[in-house]
Amino acid sequence: MINFRLIRHLWLFLAVAEAQSFSGAAKRLGMSQPPLTEQIQVLEQALKLQLFERSRRGTRLTPAGAAILPAVRKFADQLQRLELAVQEAAAGHANLLTIGAISSTMLDTLPLLLARLKSEHPSLTVSVREIDSAEAVPLLRSGDIDLAFARLEGELGPDIASTPLAEDRLAVALPKTHPLAGLPRVRLASLAHEEFAMFSRQVSPVYFDSLVAACHASGFSPRVLHEVRSVASQVAFVGCGQGIALVPASLKKLAPENVVVRPLKENLKVITAAIAWNTARKHPMLDAVLHAPVNAPPPARRKRAAH
Incomplete structure (x- = not known):
């Protein structure tokens, strides 16, 4: 049986944790502060844990409160997706599409694609969540997402199929003052003694392995100074003088003035x-x-003829 009382208490806990204030959370929730305080006390008694510490500096999570916060956030996210699915079903159409996408596809691939889908399927509801490439397959298997837009290729295991949407030529991001920065093209082997800001293997195993394989084919193993979670972070490290980076050539348009x-x-x-x-x-x-x-x-919508 679903414990709706516990669900409400956890929701209130999350509101206080994010506001770091009982009064601020109460205002956000549209309720007075005393009932909110009372409900949190009931939750603490049920869990046999003190979740908050209050002082003149404000409200802070206790170590126990901080320990359960990530799980409560995930639970709240799942509840929101469930609520959306129920609303769609109640409206007479289960036309909900849940997409997991890496940040780069949310910038260049998804906007036009989703605009076209919404134009051709007005009843479609799309829910997008940001993921890492390494999360795509587990989330597809669990049913948490319907589609994944990520850096994926090769064999992904049973029941998971994929098709490439975009590819780009490999380039190198260098500090503007680097000796190789003035060349129109750079030979990969000439980077053998450099330190790299690399896309983390934990985030995108296939992408990482393809870059390392390219380096091995040129006769060296890359010395990884930093592992990052996005190509934008790679360029940021290069701009800070923290190595060089192998990146898609299209990233040129996002590079700051001190990076080529x-x-x-x-x-x-x-x-x-x-x-x-x-x-x-x-x-x-x-x-x-x-x-x-x-x-x-x-496609452009047809204008109605004037009567």
Whole structure:
């Protein structure tokens, strides 16, 4: 049986934790402070834990409160997705598409694609959550997402299929003062003695392995100074003088003034975006997504003729 009282108490706990204030949380929730304080005390008694410490400096989580906060946040996120699914079903159409996407695809691949889908399927509701590439397959298997937009290629295991959406030529991001920065193209082997800011293998194993394999083919193993979670972070480290980075050539448009992006002499391509899905949980909108042009704007709506 669902304990709705506990769910409400956890929701109130999250509100206080995020506001770091009982009065601020009460205002956000549209309730007075005494009942909120009382409900948190009931939760503390039920859990046999002190969750907050109050002082003149404000409200702070105790170590116990901080320990349960991530799980409560995840639970609240799942409840929101459940509520959205219930609302869709109650409205007479279970046309909800949940997408997990890495940050780069949320900038360049998803906007036009989703605009086109919404134009052609007005009843479609799309929920997007940011993920790392390494999270894509587990989330597809668990059913937490219907589709993943991430750096994926190769064999992804049983029931997971994928198709590439975009690829780019590999380039190197260098400090503007670097001796190689003035070259129109840079040979990969000339980077053998450099220190790298690399995309973390934990975030995108296939992408990381493809870069390391390219370095090995040029006769060296990259010396990794920093492992980061996004290509934007790679460029940021380069700008701070913390090594160089192998990045997609299109990142040139995002590079700050103190960083240059030079293509490699070798014509090496990397997949920058792929779509993946669980074949055992095939979503009804999958074919529409796969056949929608990634970079094409949605069709213009016809204007009604004046009467």
